[in-house]
Structure formats: C-alpha cells, structure tokens
Amino acid sequence: MKTIENVSLHVSRRGFLHGALASGVFVLSARLIPQPVWAAEAEAAAPPFQPSLWMSIASDGTVTIVAHRSEMGCGSRTALPLVVADELDADWSKVKIDQATGDPKYGDQDTDGSHSVRSSFDLMRQVGATGRVMLISAAAAQWKVSPKECTAESHFVVHRASGRKVGYGEVAAAAAKLPVPKKKDVPLKSRSQWRYIGKESNSLFDLPEMVTGKTIFGMDAAMPGMVYASVEHPPVLGQKIKSYDDKAALKVPGVQKTLTIDTFKPPHQFQPLGGVAVIADNTWAAFKGRKSLKVEWDSSPHSEYNSAPFRKTLAATSRKPGKVVRNVGDVDAEFAKGGKIIEAEYYTPHLAHVSMEPPVAVAEYRDGKVLAWAPTQNPQAVQETIASVLGIKKEDVTCHVTLLGGGFGRKSKPDQVAEAAVLSKQLGKPVKVVWTREDDIHCDFFHSVAAMYMKAAIGADGRPTAWLQRTVYPPIGSTFDISATYALDEMGLGWNNLPFDIPNHRAENGPADYHVRIGWLRSVANIYHAFAIHSFADELAHNANKDCVQYLLDLIGPPRIVPLEYKEEDADEKQRYPLDTARWRRVVEIAAEKSGWGKRPMGKGRGMGIAAHRSFLTYVATVVEVEVDGKGQVHIPGVWTALDAGTVVSPDNVRNQFEGAAVFGTSLALFGEITATNGAIDQSNFNNYQLARMNRAPRHVDVQIVKSEAPPAGVGEPGVPPFAPALYNAVFAATGKRVRELPLSKTKLV
Amino acid sequence: MIQFKVNGQEKKFDGDPEMPLLWYLRDVAELSGTKFGCGMALCGACTVHQNGAAIRSCTTAMSEIGGTEITTIEGIAPMHPVQKAWMEIRVPQCGYCQTGQIMQAIAFLKDNKNPSDQDIDTAMSGNLCRCGTYQRIRAAIHQAAKHQATTHPTMKHPTMKHPAPKHPAAKHQAAKETT
Numbered sequence: 016m017k018t019i020e021n022v023s024l025h026v027s028r029r030g031f032l033h034g035a036l037a038s039g040v041f042v043l044s045a046r047l048i049p050q051p052v053w054a055a056e057a058e059a060a061a062p063p064f065q066p067s068l069w070m071s072i073a074s075d076g077t078v079t080i081v082a083h084r085s086e087m088g089c090g091s092r093t094a095l096p097l098v099v100a101d102e103l104d105a106d107w108s109k110v111k112i113d114q115a116t117g118d119p120k121y122g123d124q125d126t127d128g129s130h131s132v133r134s135s136f137d138l139m140r141q142v143g144a145t146g147r148v149m150l151i152s153a154a155a156a157q158w159k160v161s162p163k164e165c166t167a168e169s170h171f172v173v174h175r176a177s178g179r180k181v182g183y184g185e186v187a188a189a190a191a192k193l194p195v196p197k198k199k200d201v202p203l204k205s206r207s208q209w210r211y212i213g214k215e216s217n218s219l220f221d222l223p224e225m226v227t228g229k230t231i232f233g234m235d236a237a238m239p240g241m242v243y244a245s246v247e248h249p250p251v252l253g254q255k256i257k258s259y260d261d262k263a264a265l266k267v268p269g270v271q272k273t274l275t276i277d278t279f280k281p282p283h284q285f286q287p288l289g290g291v292a293v294i295a296d297n298t299w300a301a302f303k304g305r306k307s308l309k310v311e312w313d314s315s316p317h318s319e320y321n322s323a324p325f326r327k328t329l330a331a332t333s334r335k336p337g338k339v340v341r342n343v344g345d346v347d348a349e350f351a352k353g354g355k356i357i358e359a360e361y362y363t364p365h366l367a368h369v370s371m372e373p374p375v376a377v378a379e380y381r382d383g384k385v386l387a388w389a390p391t392q393n394p395q396a397v398q399e400t401i402a403s404v405l406g407i408k409k410e411d412v413t414c415h416v417t418l419l420g421g422g423f424g425r426k427s428k429p430d431q432v433a434e435a436a437v438l439s440k441q442l443g444k445p446v447k448v449v450w451t452r453e454d455d456i457h458c459d460f461f462h463s464v465a466a467m468y469m470k471a472a473i474g475a476d477g478r479p480t481a482w483l484q485r486t487v488y489p490p491i492g493s494t495f496d497i498s499a500t501y502a503l504d505e506m507g508l509g510w511n512n513l514p515f516d517i518p519n520h521r522a523e524n525g526p527a528d529y530h531v532r533i534g535w536l537r538s539v540a541n542i543y544h545a546f547a548i549h550s551f552a553d554e555l556a557h558n559a560n561k562d563c564v565q566y567l568l569d570l571i572g573p574p575r576i577v578p579l580e581y582k583e584e585d586a587d588e589k590q591r592y593p594l595d596t597a598r599w600r601r602v603v604e605i606a607a608e609k610s611g612w613g614k615r616p617m618g619k620g621r622g623m624g625i626a627a628h629r630s631f632l633t634y635v636a637t638v639v640e641v642e643v644d645g646k647g648q649v650h651i652p653g654v655w656t657a658l659d660a661g662t663v664v665s666p667d668n669v670r671n672q673f674e675g676a677a678v679f680g681t682s683l684a685l686f687g688e689i690t691a692t693n694g695a696i697d698q699s700n701f702n703n704y705q706l707a708r709m710n711r712a713p714r715h716v717d718v719q720i721v722k723s724e725a726p727p728a729g730v731g732e733p734g735v736p737p738f739a740p741a742l743y744n745a746v747f748a749a750t751g752k753r754v755r756e757l758p759l760s761k762t763k764l765v
Numbered sequence: 766m767i768q769f770k771v772n773g774q775e776k777k778f779d780g781d782p783e784m785p786l787l788w789y790l791r792d793v794a795e796l797s798g799t800k801f802g803c804g805m806a807l808c809g810a811c812t813v814h815q816n817g818a819a820i821r822s823c824t825t826a827m828s829e830i831g832g833t834e835i836t837t838i839e840g841i842a843p844m845h846p847v848q849k850a851w852m853e854i855r856v857p858q859c860g861y862c863q864t865g866q867i868m869q870a871i872a873f874l875k876d877n878k879n880p881s882d883q884d885i886d887t888a889m890s891g892n893l894c895r896c897g898t899y900q901r902i903r904a905a906i907h908q909a910a911k912h913q914a915t916t917h918p919t920m921k922h923p924t925m926k927h928p929a930p931k932h933p934a935a936k937h938q939a940a941k942e943t944t
Contacts, residue, residue, distance in 0.1 A: 088859030088896045218855050225860030226848040228798020228838035232861055235797035243792070268781050299788035300781070302804075371802050371810055371861040371895045420800070420861025421895045452803045667855055671898065675858055678897025701807035701893060708890040709899040714882075716900055 066195060068120060069142045070099060072150075076170060076184030078103065079111045083121040084131040085392050086221065087370075087422030088675075089731035090668040091131035093220040095139050097664055098132075101211040102143025102204055103150075104167035105183070112220055117394025117414040125393040127427050127535065129631035129729025132664055136727050144201045146190075153190035154181050169210075206724065217665035221418065233375045233390030233417045234449070241377060241445035242271060244438050245301035247308050248290040248458050249278060251320075251694030252531055254312040259291050263307035269300025273308070274441050276434060281497045283532055285400045287434045288458055294442065298449050315694060320530035322364070322464070322690035329466035329527055330360060333487045337525035338501055341511040341580070344519035346472075349481035355473040357558060359551055362756040363543040365689035366462035367704060368536055372420020373455040378435035379445035384411040385436045390419040392427035400429050401436045412436075423679075424535040428460050453699045460534025461689055463488040467547035472519075477559025478569060481519035484551075486510060486544060493529035500526035505540035509630055509736060512579050513548060514594050516572025531691060537679060541630040541736035546757065549626035549740035554753065563744065564607045564625055571596050571603070571627070591726050592632045598659045598721070602636040603627045605657035605719050610638035617748070620644065624744025626737035631729025633660040634721075637677070639713075639741040643749045647765035651681060651713040651742070656734060658718070661725035669730045670718040676734025677716045681707040684739040687758050767831045771796070772840030782828035786820075787811045789827055790837060798838035798864045802893070809892030812865040813837050819872035821891075838864040846912035847871050850905040858896035866892050870906050879910055 071079045080099045086092035096112050099105075115121050123134070147167045154172035155162040158179055165174050173180045211217060224230040249255070261273040271294045278289030291310055295301035350356065378387040378401075385401050394414035402409035419426055435448040450458075465488035472481040492499035502524050511522050536542075556566035574597030579589070603625070607613075612623060620643045627636035640653040654677045663669050686705040690697045698704040739757060746764065747753050754762045767778045771794055778789060785804075790796045790813070799822055802810030806821035813822045814836040841848065847870045857863045866889070873880070873888040880888070885903050894902070 086859070088857075090858075218852075219857065219860075221860065222852055222855065222857060225857045225863055226851045226867060227841075227844070228864040230860055231797075232800075234791075234801060234861075297784075297788060297792040298801075299784045299792070303781075303783070369895060371808065371859070371893065372800070373802075419859060421859045423895070449801070452805075671855065671858055671901065674900050675897030678899060679895075700805055701803050702805065706893050706895060707897075707899075708893060709903070710886040710890040712897065712899045 066142050066145045069139075070103070070146055072146070072183055072187040072190075074184050074187060076109050076182050077111055078105045078109055078183070079113055081113050081115050081121070083115040083124050084135070085126040085416050085419055085422070087126060087392060087419035087426065089126075089131070089672060090219060090665055091126055093217070094132050094664040094668070095135055096220070097211045097217060098136060098139035099143040101209055102140045103146045104169060104210070105143075106170040107211065109170055114416050115394075116416070117398045117412070119395065124395050125427055126422070127392055127424060129633070129732040132727045133632065133729060136662070140203050141198065141201065144203050145195060148196050148201050149190040149193050150183055150186055152193055152196075153186045157181070157186070157189065212664050213662070213666065215666055217667065219668065230418050232372055232420045233388065234372050234420060236377045236388035236417050237447065238377050238379055238388070238445035241379075241447050242442065243295050243298045243301045244292045244435070244446050244448045245295075245298070245305045245451070246276065246290045246292045246434055246448065246454070247305055247310055248288045248454060249312050249315070250457065251312070251315045252283070252288070252317045253278065253281065253315040255289065256291065257311040257313045259311065260309040261291070263309075264293055264304040267300060267304040267307060269296040270304035271295055274438055276437055282493075282495050284495055285396060285428045285430050285433065286404055287430050287437060292434070292438055294438070294446070301449070302451060317530040318694040320691045320694040322692070325464065325530070326362060326466070329464065329487050330362065332525040332527065333360065333466040333468035333485050335525065337485050337487070337523035339521060339523050340506045341520070341522040343517070343521070344481070346481040346483045346519040346521045349472050349519045350470070350483075352472070356470065357473060357555060358468070358470045359554055359755060361467040361469070361543070361547040361550060363465045363546055364687070364757060365464045365531070366536055366683055366687045367456050367459045367689050367698070368423040368425035369452070369455060369701075369704065369706065370419070370421025370423055370425055373452055374425070374431035374450040375448065376429070376432040376435045377445060377447045378432060378439050380405070380436055380440035383407055384413070385439075386413045387432050387436060388415045388417055389429065389432045390417050390422070390426055391429050391432065392419065392422045392424070393429070396427060397429040397432045400433045404433050405436060405440060423537040424539070425460060428534060452701070456689070456698050456700065456704055457696045458532075459689075460494065460532045462536035462542065463490070463533050463540070465543035467543060469547055469551040471551070471555060473555065473559070477555075477561055479517050479555060482515065482517045483521050483523070484510070484513070484548065485523040485525060486547070487525035487527050488540075488543065489527045489529035489533050491533050491535060491539075493533050500528060502540065508540040509544035509548070509628055510540065512594060512629075514572075514577035514596055514599070515570045517570070530694065531696070538630055538732040538735040541628060541732070542683065542739065545626060545628040545736035546739050546743075549628065549737065550743055550755065553624065553740070553744040553747065557747070562613065564603065564612055567625060567627060568600055568603055571599050574600060588632070592728065594629070598634045599627060599629060601721060602634045602657040602659055605721065606636035606638045606655050609657065609717055609719055610640065610653065610655035612638060620749055622745045622748025622750070624741045624746070624748055626740035626744065628733070628736040630733045630736050633658055633728040633730065633733040635733045635737055637734075637737040637741045639738065639745045641742065641745040641749050643746065643764055645765065647763055649685065649746065649759060649764070652715065654713040654716040654738075656716065656718050657721065658733065659721035659723055659725075660728045660730050660733070661723050662727045663720060663730070664727070666720055669720055672730045673718040673734040674716045676732075677738055678707050678712045680735050680738025680742070681712055684742045684757060685711065685759050688761070767827055769830045769832060770834040772836055778827050780827070782826060784827050785823050786813070786825045786827060786830055786835065787822040790822060796837050796839050800861055800865060802862065802865075807893070808862070809869055810862045810865040812868040812892065814868060814872055817872065817875065819869050838868060841867075841871065845871055847874065847905070847909040850909035850912060854901050854905040854908060856898050856901040856905050858898055862892065862894045866894065866902055870902070870909065874906065874910060874913060878913065880906065
C-alpha cells in the first residue's frame with residue numbers, strides 16, 4: 016500500500032535564517048476573491064518578513080526553497096523559487112523545492128488571477144538577497160575581511176583579493192547565527208546580474224518526473240488504510256435526497272457501504288453538494304457500485320433552469336439600461352443626435368473547466384483534526400471550507416498540495432476535499448474521493464453564460480463618437496451570496512477599463528439570477544467581454560470600410576496613460592501598472608507585422624482577424640488566420656500573438672502558456688458549450704463537451720514577448736481573451752458571415 | 766485467474782474481470798504514472814502498451830489482457846528518445862496527460878520512423894491536452910524520430926537539471942519502494 020507520511024515542512028529544520036523579524040511587509044494586489052473569503056485573505060495578506068519560512072541551506076549545500084503557489088501547469092512552482100535562487104546566487108542544480116502546506120504564514124496562497132509572480136516577485140527577491148548578504152557576512156567574518164570585498168558566485172562566497180572561496184553549505188551554520196539584515200542593507204541585483212530571471216534556459220522543476228510518470232498529482236496521493244469513494248451528486252443544484260436504494264450497489268464486489276453527505280445550506284460557497292457516497296476497496300468498485308445506486312431527489316429552486324429560455328431572458332435584460340460602471344462624456348446625448356447608429360448583440364454560453372485530472376482528494380479525520388492531500392490551487396480555502404463544514408478550527412486542517420493535473424480556476428474550489436473529510440469523519444479512516452469526468456462536467460463551478468448589447472454612433476470619419484456596452488450574466492458573487500445579481504470584480508476584467516479613445520463611452524452591467532454554481536475559469540469574464548468588444552470593433556471597421564488593424568489602433572488612440580477608477584486596495588496596482596496605450600499599440604503592431612497582415616494574399620475561404628485585450632495587467636494582441644473548407648469546417652493554419660507582460664521570469668514557459676491559450680481559445684470558440692435542461696447539465700464527457708484535439712488546434716502558434724523592464728504581470732490567463740474574437744473576425748474576413756455567439760459549431764458557415 | 770505481464774513481471778489477478786486495466790494498474794499494482802481522464806477512451810491519458818501496441822487502459826477489461834504483456838510509463842527505461850525529446854522541447858505544462866501522450870508517441874514511432882505532420886496529427890488526435898501543448902508534442906515527435914534515426918534507442922539518460930524525487934509527496938514513493 017502506498018502511504019503518505021504526515022510530512023510537515025520543517026523549513027528551518029536545518030537552521031540558517033531563523034527568527035521572525037518584521038522588517039518588511041508586502042502588499043497584495045486585489046484580485047477576484049469574493050467577499051466571504053475576504054476575511055481570511057485579509058488575515059493572510061500581510062505576514063512579517065521571515066526569510067526562514069522560505070528557504071534553508073543544509074551543510075551539504077542543498078538549498079531548499081518553499082513554493083507557496085501550486086503547480087497547475089503555469090510554472091509558478093518553478094518561477095518563484097527561480098527568483099529566490101537568482102538573488103541568492105544559488106546553483107539551481109543544488110536547489111530543492113518544498114511545497115508549502117496551507118498556512119496564513121505564507122500570506123495568500125491562492126494560485127489564481129495570474130498573479131503568482133506579480134504578487135511575490137519582490138518578496139522572493141528579498142528572500143534570496145537576504146540570504147546572499149548573510150552568507151557573505153558570515154564568510155567575511157571567518158576571513159576577517161570586509162563583506163564589501165566579497166562576492167557571491169554560484170553557491171560560493173568568494174574573496175577575490177586573497178583568492179579564497181567557501182561553499183554555501185560550509186558557511187550556512189555560521190550565517191544562521193547572524194541577525195537578519197534590514198531591507199535597506201540588502202541590495203538587490205541589477206538586471207544585468209540576473210542569472211535565471213528572464214533566461215531562455217529555464218525549464219519546469221518537475222519536468223524530468225513529468226516525462227517519466229513519477230510526479231505525484233492529487234490522483235496519485237494515498238494514505239495507509241484508505242478507502243475509495245465515488246459520490247452520486249444531486250443533478251440539480253440544491254436538491255436533497257428524498258430516498259435511495261443501495262441494495263444492488265452493495266452487491267458489487269469490493270463495495271463496502273454507502274454513506275450520505277448532507278446537501279449544503281445556501282450559499283453553496285465551496286461546500287460539498289451533498290449526495291450518496293459509495294465506499295469501496297478500489298476506485299473501480301466505487302464507480303461500478305454507484306451505477307447500481309438508485310437515488311430519488313426532491314425539488315430545487317433551480318429545477319426550472321433551461322438554457323434556451325434563459326438566453327432570451329439575458330438578452331432582454333441586456334437591451335434595458337443597467338448599472339453604470341464607467342462613464343465618459345454623454346452617450347445618450349450623442350445617440351440623440353441621430354446619424355449612423357450600429358447595434359449588435361452577442362452571446363456566450365456556460366463553459367466547463369475539464370482539467371485533465373478530475374477533482375480528487377484524500378483526507379483523514381482523526382481526533383478533531385484533518386489531514387488532506389489535494390490538487391488544490393488554494394490550500395487555505397481547503398482549511399477554511401473543511402473547518403466550516405466540520406465545525407473545527409482551520410488551524411486543525413493540514414492541507415498538503417500535490418501537483419495539479421490542470422486547474423484553470425476549478426481547483427481553487429475545494430468541495431471535493433471537503434467531501435473526503437466529511438466521509439472520513441463518518442468512517443473513521445482515510446478516504447480518497449475520485450470524481451468521474453461526468454461528475455466534473457455535471458457539477459462544475461461553471462464559467463458564466465453571458466449576453467452583451469453594444470451600440471455605437473458613427474462619425475463622418477467612420478470612427479465611433481459614442482459607444483455603449485452592456486453586459487449581463489449570473490455573477491460569481493452568487494456562489495457566496497444567493498441574492499447577488501450584479502457583477503462586482505468581473506467589471507475590472509476587461510469591462511470598466513476599456514481605454515478606447517472615444518469621447519462618449521458608457522459601460523453598464525445588468526442583473527441576472529444564478530441557477531448553477533458560477534466560478535472563475537481561465538481569464539474569467541474577459542472571455543465574453545473581449546468577445547463582444549472586439550467583435551464589435553471589427554464590425555465597425557468593416558462598416559467604415561477601414562483596415563481592421565488600423566481601425567483598432569485608431570480606437571486605442573494615441574500613446575497615453577488612461578485614467579481609471581481604482582478601488583482603494585488597488586492603489587499599488589494603479590501606481591505600478593498604469594494603463595499605457597503605447598504598450599497596447601505596440602503588441603497590435605507586432606502581431607500584425609509577424610502575421611504578414613495585409614501583405615499575404617488570402618484566397619477563397621481564407622481570412623485573418625485581430626483582437627487586442629489587456630487582462631491581468633498584460634497587453635496581448637492576437638491575429639488568427641482561418642481557412643473555411645467546402646464543408647464549412649474551420650481550420651487554423653496560423654496564430655500570431657504578441658504580449659507585453661513586463662518582466663518575465665521564464666520566457667519559454669511564457670511562450671508555452673500563450674501557445675496553450677490559443678488551444679484553450681480554440682476549444683471554447685469552436686466547441687465550448689454547457690447547457691442545462693430542467694436544472695441538470697446536458698453534457699457529460701469529451702464526446703459531447705469537446706475540446707480541440709491536435710487535428711483541430713492551430714497548426715502554428717507564434718508568440719512574441721515584448722522586452723520590458725516593467726513590473727511582472729500575468730501570463731497564465733491573458734492569452735485566452737483575444738483569441739475567440741480574433742478567430743471570429745477571421746471567419747468574417749473569410750466568409751462574410753458575422754457570427755455573434757459562441758461556439759462556432761452552432762453556426763453553419765456554408 | 767488471469768495471468769499476464771506488467772513491465773516484464775509476471776502478474777496474476779483474480780478480482781472482478783470487468784475491472785479496467787487502468788484501475789488495476791493504479792489501485793492494485795500501484796503504478797500511478799498511467800492517468801485517469803475520462804473512462805471512455807476519449808482522452809488518451811490512460812494509454813499503455815499491450816504487446817507493444819498503444820491501448821486505452823480505461824476501457825480494456827482485465828478479462829482482455831490474459832497472456833499479454835503490458836508496458837506502462839514506469840516500464841519505459843532507460844529514458845526513451847521520445848522522453849528525451851519531450852524534455853528538450855519542454856513540452857509539458859501541468860504534465861498530467863503527458864505520460865499517455867508519450868506512450869502513444871512511442872508506439873506510433875515504432876511503426877512510422879519518419880512521420881509527417883499529418884501522420885502525427887492522425888496518430889495523436891486521440892490524446893487530449895487541456896493545457897494545449899500540441900504544437901510542442903508535434904515538434905517533440907519529429908525530434909524523437911531524428912534521435913531514433915541517429916542513436917541507439919536505449920540512449921543514456923540525459924543530464925537532468927534537478928535531482929529526483931523532489932516533491933514532498935514523492936517521499937512516500939521512495940519509502941514505498943524500499944518496503
């Protein structure tokens with residue numbers, strides 16, 4: 016039997032940098048974290064600077080760096096330790112990474128919002144540099160020379176004048192006895208001194224194990240004596256068990272028993288959905304037993320949810336005035352003048368995350384405490400959720416973070432971890448909960464369904480003199496507050512911060528009720544916002560008979576800093592990340608140039624489209640080329656993306672993220688659609704919720720990273736939003752058909 | 766009693782003959798490199814070799830493997846040119862589907878030593894990657910084909926940048942192997 020030891024991260028066990036010293040505090044950027052978990056966030060947001068939390072050096076020279084962000088494919092677990100190692104001047108081959116358990120002492124640990132590097136870059140530099148200064152001080156003291164005469168060079172402290180050098184491991188014990196220097200006495204390296212940050216040679220820390228099958232994902236975690244569980248969830252959100260018959264299930268070889276899990280009390284937050292769990296000797300027996308289970312469910316307020324009529328409701332709301340979230344000039348006065356008015360409506364359906372590893376977790380409840388192993392983006396949310404569901408203290412929940420087989424936002428919600436804990440408490444032994452793909456799709460925290468209404472008044476030069484944009488969708492806030500109907504943080508995701516150079520501009524949001532769990536999915540509301548904005552911009556360009564790239568540049572306007580309303584907690588973001596249209600224009604120009612925009616004959620059925628969107632503080636422009644064949648099937652021979660994400664830690668990984676974003680974008684643009692009938696989700700597996708396969712994915716994706724010394728911005732998500740509108744604009748160029756809804760598979764092009 | 770080989774070792778199984786090979790490998794044989802993704806042969810994460818041919822272990826019942834030789838990612842040793850190419854091209858993002866991709870690619874390259882893009886697309890389109898690493902997978906397969914043409918297939922393990930295992934959870938793997 017595979018076992019997992021109760022491994023705790025004794026990060027200071029080898030000694031070195033110890034003692035808490037509140038010499039520095041880092042500030043988090045505000046992110047898409049809904050209200051009910053703000054309290055925990057706030058508490059976790061400002062820990063004292065304590066280098067020993069993050070790093071230790073053993074006498075053999077092994078440097079152990081703690082990764083406090085999860086690895087779900089974006090490279091955070093590698094990038095942050097690389098930054099520490101760089102400032103420490105450590106030899107990367109002597110670096111080990113320990114994955115942090117969930118603990119407020121690490122500050123916020125939620126790997127989401129494309130902010131891991133952005134939020135922790137400065138802190139990680141400080142940690143590494145502090146270590147370097149202490150090692151140099153210790154060596155200098157031994158040599159009785161001034162630390163100023165010594166340098167750190169790849170795991171050694173060197174005194175050039177005398178030719179002496181000492182390895183980090185040999186001097187670590189002495190360094191550990193020194194006081195932690197103040198921030199002002201810790202010089203950071205200049206950019207030219209960086210040995211890892213920004214280097215092409217960086218690769219994922221876990222790469223060798225990934226190609227040999229040795230990595231431990233959540234699916235691979237195990238505890239001694241554990242049993243396996245598969246849970247039959249209510250098909251409609253909020254349903255409770257009316258009755259169930261487990262006689263046939265219990266006859267399946269390997270099935271031990273069945274247990275029930277209470278349906279949550281609203282709001283559902285990250286609580287278990289409820290249902291009947293089949294407990295078995297192995298995963299297969301649990302799955303098989305579940306198929307023989309007969310469960311009757313009571314009714315739910317969401318049993319009337321049907322996607323087709325709901326779409327009509329959303330669209331109707333989008334035609335009515337909504338809550339104003341940004342206003343420049345007076346669009347109404349401009350519209351009242353008459354002249355040319357263009358209106359358009361757009362629609363995007365629910366999407367499911369479908370990370371390749373379905374939700375899974377192992378947990379053991381014992382003596383009022385829980386130990387869990389989970390592929391989670393947010394181990395602190397695991398602590399919070401389990402503590403709340405079981406009525407124990409969150410300090411009594413230990414969450415170890417495995418690698419994640421994809422996350423895309425789904426795995427910041429730990430409902431399946433809580434299921435394992437609830438079942439373990441009932442059984443008195445560790446439980447591994449494994450979701451099937453069907454469970455994953457039926458019971459996701461779905462990307463919201465959205466309707467957008469756009470209206471513009473067009474001036475004599477073909478440019479808009481007024482622009483109204485209205486968006487309507489069940490908000491993420493409904494997951495935390497059942498009365499929430501208006502969006503909150505989603506407004507900052509490409510809606511209230513559109514810097515088009517239009518004298519009259521208003522952005523609005525209309526209300527919508529939720530009927531399934533709504534969550535955030537890679538790039539979140541930017542997906543539908545960018546789809547509407549950049550489809551509409553393209554429509555206006557064609558209407559004006561202008562080149563789409565030039566028209567887009569004209570809309571963005573001259574290089575300038577665009578003033579935006581920021582929330583108080585975003586002051587740091589406003590200062591460090593001003594909305595700079597020069598950077599936006601540059602990515603448009605680069606993508607257009609690389610794609611050969613306007614310079615290559617397209618021929619029949621071929622065309623190119625462009626969109627440019629800023630999200631997670633990164634500027635991205637994407638050109639998509641399509642070929643629509645005689646059957647109306649869309650092929651994508653090329654994609655050209657240019658991005659400005661400020662300072663980049665691992666360029667090759669960033670390219671990989673944007674190459675992947677083009678495929679993720681292809682999936683949602685061509686196929687992605689989740690629908691509900693009488694409250695239950697219609698799709699179930701990859702046969703009816705299709706993803707782009709190699710033969711439908713873009714044939715070639717070119718990614719250009721703008722060299723920048725600006726602070727680091729996001730890279731995991733920003734590649735997604737411009738893709739769908741660029742693709743649709745290309746389809747229009749190729750076929751003359753303007754499609755205003757996702758996915759494209761619903762529209763016959765020929 | 767079903768008798769078969771896994772990674773060269775003789776095995777016997779007298780449990781539920783309907784159990785898919787995937788769950789035997791993962792839960793009984795404790796070979797966790799083979800992944801669960803869909804249970805319907807739609808994603809390829811569970812790909813292993815049966816007598817050298819790529820199969821989806823999630824829809825292959827134990828009753829179907831008697832007398833055959835199963836190879837999983839753990840049985841690919843020393844490092845295969847395909848794995849080497851995967852590292853050189855830095856294919857993975859999350860890594861979850863990659864063992865299935867690699868097993869599919871190894872079997873494919875045995876039959877097609879010099880594949881075209883079209884050949885690769887046809888052979889690999891049964892394997893999903895939600896992170897979207899297809900472009901790199903295609904490049905890595907071309908690179909592996911080149912490696913195979915110029916080197917002995919059992920090449921040396923390439924220099925790794927990191928010692929393994931490193932993930933905290935990996936400690937249990939190491940402990941398990943000694944008990």
